[in-house]
Amino acid sequence: MNGLSFDVAHLLAGGLVLISFMMLYQDRLYSLLNIFAMQAVVLALAVAWQAFVQDAPHLYVTALIALVLKAIIIPVALHRTIERLGIHREVETVVGIGLTMLAGIGLVALSLLLMLRVTIGVDALAREDLSFALCVVLLGLLMMVTRRNAVSQIVGFMSLENGLVLAATGAKGMPLVVEISVAFSVLVAFIVIGVFLFRIRERFDTVDVGALHRSRGDSE
């Protein structure tokens, strides 16, 4: 494949990783949501580019889903959730932002280290894509475990899933990609609804140890 397409794909994928870092950096919920929307847009571009390069038209559907659902609907929904439930606006972090960033860099190093062992036999694009996708996935997970708010955890999960979609689309001629992305969107939708229905305010930790003592037969 020619250099240009490669570079573009590379650029977009790299952009995703960068945006993941920006998300880690944020400490306000709204801006977090905005940046997530931005990541969704970039993902949509990347997917579309892959569709164009591999001339696999069905991938455009995935791109569209990414654009419509993740870049528009879900962020809006979450905005409204935040307002409705009166969740206060700061991102509560478990460890300091700086530390999180350091950890993130470590993760990136790790994923590159892992992927560089892969033989060159696999075509370069896939290889780069994979390593970036792995970065995004790991950063998403990192976000989930270092943020207390339900919302930011959901965001983390969705960015993790962005990484998955990136990988899936990067894998040339992979079947079921669309179905999978649909399935995942359903999942995410469930989660958002869940947050909204169950009034899960501050964190997934609604049921803290004390609550457990009450609600479970497992207390002393």
Add this chain to the structure above:
Amino acid sequence: MTAFDAIRAVLIIPALAAGLLAALPGYRVTSRINVVASLLTLLAAGSLFFLARPEPGSYLFIDDLNIVFIVLNCFVGFTTSVFSMTYIAHELETGKLTPVYLRFYHAMFQIMMFGMNLAFVSNNIGLMWVAVELATLSTVLMVGIYRTPAALEAAWKYFILGSVGIALALFGTILVYMAAQPVVGEGTDAMVWTVLIQKVSAFDPALLNVAFVFLLLGYGTKVGLAPLHAWLPDAHAEGPTPISAVLSGLLLNVALYALLRFKMLLAANPAAISPGPLMVILGLVSLIFAAFMLYRRRDIKRLFAYSSIEHMGIIVFAFGMGGPLANFAGLLHMVMHSLTKSGIFYAVGHIAQIKGTQRIADIRGLTSTHPWLGWGLVLGVVGIAGLPPLGIFMSEFLVVSSTFARQPLLAIPLVFGLLVAFGALLLRLTGVAFGEPTGSTAPARASYVPMYAHFLLVLGAGFYLPPPLVSWFQNVAGLLG
């Protein structure tokens, strides 16, 4: 009719039944339909034995390995549907469930059966992933069906952890595809398991390794291996007991099955890391961790949930050890555990309904007040603790002795874990089954058929395994390498 129709039947019957049950009102009808549908599925599955095996398609196939799982799955599904007739009736009377939710419950039950059967028969790792996710989601909904805070929280925890697991598993699947694609070529073939297993030796080992790590953790979350187990105890404890039975008896097996498939892939590639050690370590960790956790349990269903973790640990350990003896033991242990544990949950369900509590401390002297339930529970716990004459004894015998002969240092923690778990289970059993009775002594309106059917099977297996079954197990053990 060919085996392929049988496979389709195994999938279609539950799907249709699900639709039907979602539409129909009235518990008497629906619960019976539920039973009938499960029975039909079981028959279809059973017919798989006798019909000629078709060529594996690119989506569905049937081989020695998955037939074990399918038949077991349909059997336990059937008995559970029978059990849930009486159980759910009681839930309706006590008003814990409304007819609407009941409809939902039955539909979900069939969807779950569909998902699990699909996972078993799918020859395509992508499809398998989708099926597992489907099964998981349906159980999530059923765990939360009581809508108590505890139930919702359990369902939520299950949901979130499950989704993360799913995501990891998917990433692993993609990696496998990436590894396969250069060798097999683009398109569906690169996801067809039967194709992969033939060509896997040429795949890129590094990719496979990373893939296996993600798959191990992804599907391992569903198997309930420590430290990925967190959802399991609460999901068992807070959901309806039939679902606890199915979770322990079947869903864990589904994830385990997926894990095994990929283990076989990796084992077939010389350059890749051997998956054995990872599985052995995770297995031991789960076993010992769960064994200790058993001691502080106050909730009887959560107790047995942890014992499921413990046994999954043993099974994964056995498969990790590999070799004909250990694999045979692993398979046997898996089957026996499914039967025994679901049987135990049947008993526990009725007990909890009679006593109106799941607190172990409030249940005493069952053998005096409810001999059938009490002695049934004793039999089940004795079986699950690995005592003869029940079947698990044989598998534990094989695992321990063969391990000690090969890796003495691994056998020590194994034996230690077994002993610690035994102590805890027996301690609780003594309290629940013996001593001065407490709580309601109202006679149980329960059908003991499913429970004792399971226990009798396990008892029989403890004495005698029919030769065809054995040769078939050995065959599968050979497949597992």
Add this chain to the structure above:
Amino acid sequence: MALILDLLVQGSQMALVLALAPLLTGFVRKVKARLTRRQGASIIQPYRDLLRLLRKEVVLAQNASWLFRSAPYLIFATTWVAAALVPTFATGLYFSWTADLIALVALLGSARFYQALAGMDVGTSFGGIGSSREVMIASFAEPAMLLTVFTVALVAGSTQLSTIAEVMSSSHVGLRVSLGMALFAMIMVAIAENARIPVDNPATHLELTMVHEAMILEYSGRHLALIEFAASLKLLLYCSLIACIFMPWSLASAEAGPVAYLVGGVVYLGKLVLLGFALAVFETAIAKMRVFRVPQFLGAALMLSLLGTLLLFVSRTL
């Protein structure tokens, strides 16, 4: 013919111990009296006592059981059998192999068993005290005795008294540290077993100090006679045991003929006189000790005998 002769000799030995036992007791008493400047009863007084007791009626406690009544006969019988099996004037008697040294110890043990039971039968506290202390003493004396037996048996390579006597009289045994220890241990055990001072005092009837007497407090008439008789038999047994093991000189061997037997008999009497005199001297020389110091006394015996056994291995190869 020979058989009958053997049986005769055996029988004569049984009769002999029966006849000699009270005499020995009387002799010891006489010597003790003389040593304490008393006139003392006649030497045959024990016979008179026994006959008197035998003729008296038995006064039984209200709730004495059949065990209480049969115990004296069993005690007497076991002790007599034991005594009769120890070579006195001749070795290798016809039934000498019936019971070896270990069996002898066990026979005495069973006599003690019956006695302790009889002591508890009536249900007075004295019987209890007696039995309890008796078994406590025995729990030291018996192991000490057995270990002494070990020492001797290891030297002689046999537990058969006749064989032991022969080996001991033979030259190559010589003097050994362990044998000396065994001798001392056996003497201490003998003192304890026969309820002599300093362990127990056969003459006392002060309840708190008595052991043996406390057990038989409820006995009277023929029962008492039998028990007393058994006691003196026991004393004789121990004397002839020590004599046979540690001074086995001029013991007639089997089928040695009447003359040898006669010589053996005379020498045997000499040994008895010697031992009886030593016992009397010892008893007059020291005082009775507190019951709870008895364990120390017998513990010493136990240690001595154990040391004796172990020293065998360093002293000389067997």
Add this chain to the structure above:
Amino acid sequence: MSGAAIEMSAVLALLGVAVLALVLSRREQATAIVYGATLVISVIALGNAAMRLIGDPAGVSDLVLPFGLPWLGAHFHLDALAGFFLVVINLGGAIASLYALGYGRHESAPHRVLPFFPAFLAGMNMVVMAADAFSFLFSWEFMSLVSWALVMSHHREADNARAGYVYLVMASLGTLALLLAFGLLAGPQGAYGFAAIKAGTHDPAISALVLALMLLGAGSKAGLVPLHVWLPLAHPAAPSHVSALMSGVMTKVAVYAFIRVVFDLIGQTSWWMSAVILLLGGITAVLGILQAMLEKDLKRLLAYSTIENIGIIFVGLGLALAFRGSGMGVAAALAFTGALFHVVNHSLFKSLLFMGAGAVLTATGERDMEKLGGLIHRMPQTSLAFLAGCLAISALPPLNGFVSEWLAFQAVLQSPQLPDWGLKILVPAIGGLMALTAALVAATFVKTLGIAFLGRPRSEAAERAKEVDMFSLTALFLLAGLCLIGGILPGLVIDALQPLSQALVGSRLPLQSAEPWLSIAPIAETRSSYDGMLVFVFIAVSAAAAAYLIHRLASRAVRRGPAWGCGFPEYSPVAQYSGASFAQPIRRIFATLVLGASETVTMPPPGDTAPARLTVVVVDPIWTKLYLPVTGAIGWTAERLNRLQFLTIRQYLSLVFGALITLLLVLALWP
């Protein structure tokens, strides 16, 4: 039909009876039916085994059933060793059934006993018959399980529940140890058949490890110190005829397991192993009997004395191993014969004593000796049989207990020929321990008989006691008679044991039935000999003669009068010596160091009329020093880990995340 086939069909019949009992356990006549059936079956099995042992001891009859491990099948065999232990088991089983025909009628919850009793017998038979590792462990654990159910039959007493718990946990510890041992012996290929194991050669390290595991496995079932803690809890908790079986017979099954593996399967062993066994045996004997001496619960006292007897048996086995290892054939045969003889004896008199205790329990409802007394007047036959048991267990001639004791001492006296200095010195010391034990046993059973049966009744219940039924008495006297026969005809037993010793230690004792006057001279008459028959005759004759002559010539007059109470006219039974006071001297002397026994006297101040109290505390150091720490550690860990149950979802996620990162790191750093 081969011997093994008959034996196994007996086992099947027993299992059938068990099922039958399940069906009609709540019926009235169930007791009679079940115990009658077990009696018949046990007698048949007994006859079959005895025929094998006497008829053709060298032969082995095998049987393979299509059960158990699929590719192996369930192997069963009946050789001399198995035959011997089958005789012990089924004799005990038969007599226990006979006893239970009467005793069982007083059972409060027969439906909790009847189904398990036959199953228990079947289990023990199967263990001895099993000829491959799987069948063996299967039967072994099955035996433990049903005996546990029997222990739990009176489950409403909290103590019994605890007893059952400790028992089954210890049992499965033992089973796991055996499992590991067989795993080692079978090797990676899984050659589980005994024949295959025996054929294979095992290097010293392996056999040493196996021996250690066997001491754990068989020792925990037999009650070897420090694995004995469950025994005094569990054995008394069961109904008395079951206690008799557990103490008298099941411990012997453990001994069988030890012999089968250590003597038969692993072949040659080195000397220090036997030293370990000797030490353990000696310590077990002394500790067991000391605790028995201080015990006031009749059945628990008997259980402790079981521990002591097991100690003696293991000393015998250790000696046999030592002699065999040093190539001293006859001595080995002597020690081995002694051990097996003691196996028979203990099974007899311990069953007798437990059944006697059961009779007391039915008559008075009391197990606490301090509440008994004076039973000899109300239950004379039981008392007579119990007396016989006490004489036998105290190793007093002319009963059987003495013979095995005597053989053991004779074996000890062979020690100078041992080449190894360590053993040379050790064996006599162990002999000293045994002598001490023998004396303490006598003391203990004087106490038992004296406190429980003699004296005056200490409670209402003891006063109203009645003699028990015919079945029980028959069983008791049957056992007493066997004890006597074993004592006066030891030669026959010894001869019957020689094929085993030939097979397992490689040499035999001279034929005893050739000796004159039924005497026994295991090595040579000049060395040592004993004639139970003559001793019995002498004692009987001289006692009878004395009695006759005195009654004839002297006087026979008897007058009843009050006991001499030191001046007090009539005083209460409480003033009698109690068991505790009887044991006091020995407690002060021995138990203070060994068992940390301590007395505290609380005197009221002068003028205060409150009674003074003397409280005695006896602790089993092994329980406090060994078991409590372990349980504590487990509890501690469980508590710490339990926090993981109450984390938040985010924390759980971080667990997953951590696991993922760790594995990825491992992968990244993989060479």
